[in-house]
Amino acid sequence: MRAAVGSAAHGKFTGNLVDVTTGMISREIFVSDEIYKRELEQVFARAWLFIGHESQIPNPGDFFSSRMGEESVLLTRDRQGQIHVFLNTCRHRGMKVCRYDQGNTTIFTCPYHGWGYATDGKLVGVPYFREAYHEKLDRPKWGLVEVAQMENYKGSIWASWDPDAPAFSDYLGGMRVYLDLLLDSRDGREGDAEVLGGIQKWIVPCNWKFAAENFVGDAYHAISHRSVDTVGIAPGGKGRTDDGTTRPKRYAVSFPDLGHGTNTTIQMLENEPYTPIYPNVSELQDYLKREYEERQQRLGNMSRLLGSASTIFPNTSFQPRQPRTLAVWHPHGPTKTEMWRFVFVDREAPEKLKDLVRRYHELSVGPVGMTEQDDMENWVYATSASAGTIARRYPYNYEMGLGGGQPSDFPPGLISDVPSEKNQRGFYGRWAEFMDASGWSDLYPKRVGR
């Protein structure tokens, strides 16, 4: 494959730089500046993106600085308690109106000339409004730029710049049950999760899609983590997790028409008895066992669904089990990604458990996490080794399980019970459709299955 780069030169992405029927994907999509710029427009300005969680802004005036694509946005709770997402730029000359990571305020004051915006985005303060503007500036027209659509799904906040994007629930589709595993309480009650502590943020010299495709369902790279498995970094000192599951069955599950995917684990029996989670922390066993049993009672057969690494197209990934985290892969350029990690816990969990989760998270993922370091090493060297003039001529291979996958009700989605790269093909197939589409009318509703 030696297709020329760029929309005009190569025609469509689908079937060309991204050929999911043969499993060949050009390296250009990971390293080209031109493709990257198009991606910001075609993918990031259209898709639903994760912004934050309402537990980060519990009180009126609270705000959290997030990102959408390359741009800074503010997640706020206004004086009336309503949640908003705004572009973090002054309408006068573009200065960043808020330079803090999070906090509480009554007004975002632009440091340049002093325009002041309320937490509902309204332009409330204009210096010399009477004397110099003669009260003629149309203040309601010059508030902060608000996203076209916002959704609060079980406390998680999502937004899109595109007014034509389908409702978030349609965008999420069948992936919802897997996201619920992250957001619902461990005992099966809806929602009730909170973000624990601050957000880990760090910059890695790799393309953002390496991380997204790894989480969308790369069950093949366990060898990368053999060292942490051998050392035993889980709190119990065995392997990478202590999740108490015996005889789990693993599946690659994908929603290729939407681009989402997950590796999931299910328990073989509906009433599988409790096997200790974090077995060497004896004082938590009563709590964890009760939670496990309540979950079985509440959810029945669905309680067998445990979940694992997942990606919601394009750049939000999560792991609902251990450590229970959400990651966002913010693009900074074709070969630079800002990675964010949010840790989730049940709001009502004992402090001892929250502390254990925090320490385990630090040891496992994030910039100093031993598991994440294995992955980052691969993504960084793969990016640099793909950027060369000669290297770019050779496509990556996504042939594993070509043509495979079966529609399933449980676990829901297109499934494979052996490792397969169908999840990645679904992700890149959807990516190529976004790159080719003239708008949401080309993207949704759409046919199912690939």
Next chain:
Amino acid sequence: MAAEDQRYVTIQDLAVGTRVHLSGGRVAEITSNPRDGTWLYVRHVTREGNSEALSSEEDLVFASDVVGIADEGSRG
């Protein structure tokens, strides 16, 4: 103190309840201070005959419109 002497009132430090002289001669009472050194939320002091009241609407006052402190207030 003359207004000129107070050109640089450190407005981020003014407590709620403080009354300030504004350019143009009005007096206002601080209702909240975002402590950004730029804006103050105030209610204007109005006078009818001998009685004084505070405006029902809150207003934002820009730093350079604050020409002096009228009264430190009791709530600060």
